[in-house]
Amino acid sequence: MGKAAFRVSVEGSDKVITCLADETLLKAMARQGISNIPVGCRNGGCGVCKIRVTKGEYETGKMSIKHVTQVERDDGYALACKAFPKSDLTVTVKNEE
C-alpha cells in the first residue's frame, strides 16, 4: 500500500505538515511536533481544532454537528482531528474560542 504524503499549509504559519494517506491532519501535526492548529479532544466532539480548507481535497470522519454544521461542511469547514487530506491542502484555523 502506497504511503502517499500530502503537504498541508496552515495560513499564518511557516510550518508545513506532512500527512500520510491514512492519517488525520491533527495526528500528523502532533507526530511532527508542530502546534499550529489547537488540539482538543482529538475525536470530533469539542470543536477546538476547527479549520477551513481553502485549497485541496480531503475526506472527513464523524464530527459533532454542533461544531461543524452541514452548511459549513459544504463550505470547507472541518475538524482537523477528523480531516484526512487527499491532496496537498491550504487551511485556515477557525477556532471558536
Add this chain to the structure above:
Amino acid sequence: MALNGVLRPGFVQVRVLDMAEAIVHYRDRIGLTLVSTESDGRVYMKAYDEFDRHSIVLRECDEAGLDLMAFKVCSEASLDDFATKLAAGGYEVTTVAAGEQPGVGRRISFVAPTGHRFDLYAEIELSDNGPMTNNPDVSQLDPQGMKAIRFDHCLLYGGDIDGTKKVFEEILGFSVSEMVVDDDTGMIIALFLTCSNKAHDLALVRHEEDGKLHHVSFLVEDWSSIGAAADIITRYDVSRDIGPTRHGITRGMTIYFFDPSGNRNEVFAGGYHYYPDNPLRVWKASSVGKAIFYYERELNDRFMTVVT
C-alpha cells in the same frame, strides 16, 4: 449510616457519534459490561461492582455531550417529596414513565440553572452480574480493561453554578465539600458537591456556555490501576488528556482521556472520606494549579476549556 434522600449518582446518558466505536471504548477499554442494546438504538452498560442493572447509557447522535445525569433516591416516597420541593422551588418537574429505560422505574426530571437535565428515580432492577452476596467473592465477572469498579461522578460546566449549588444543597440535600473561589471577589469558580461519604458526587465549573459535559468518571482500585489504565490508553491509541497525576481537590489519583466522540472520561482512585460536619475546604484561584493538578502545579489549557 444514616444515608437518606439522594443515595448516589445512578446513571448518565451520553451522546456518541459512532455507537460501534463507543462500545469498544466503554466495554473493552474501560471494562464495562454490555447489558443490552434496545430497539431505539440505546446501549446500556454497567461496571462489574454495581448492583443495579445499568449505569452508563449511550445514545448515538450527531452531537457529542450529555443528555442527562440521574441520581438514585432511597424510596418512592422520597421521590415524591423531591418532586414537591422542586416544584415549590420554582422548577418545572416532569415525570418520565417507568420503563423509558429498561428496568428503571418512574423518574422525575428537572433542568438545573446551569442547563443540565437531572433525573431522580428510586427503583431499578438488580443486575444478574452484580456483586455476589452469598459467600461473596471479590467479583462475579472477571474485571476487564481498566477494571472500572463503578460509575462515580460527573464534572459539568455551565453559567449559573450558584443556582445549581442552591438546588442541590437546599432541595436535594447535598453538601459542598470543597470549592475554588476568586481571590478578590470570592466568586465561586468550581465546586464539589457530595450526597454521601465521597469527596464528590457532582462537580461544577463556571463556564460561559450552559449544559456542557467536562467528564464522566469511573472509580478504580488504586494507584497501580491508574498506571494500568495509562498502559491501555497508549496501547490502544486512546486520546489522552492528562495524567497519571493527582488532584489537590478531593486528593484523587487520576488519568483523563477522551471517548471516540470526544467526551472526556476519568478513571480515578482514592480521595478522602467526607462527613457532613467537615469544614468547607477552599482554594483560591491563585493556587488553582495545585488544586487541580497537585504534581504539575499548573493548569493545562485543554483540561480547562475542552468540553462537549
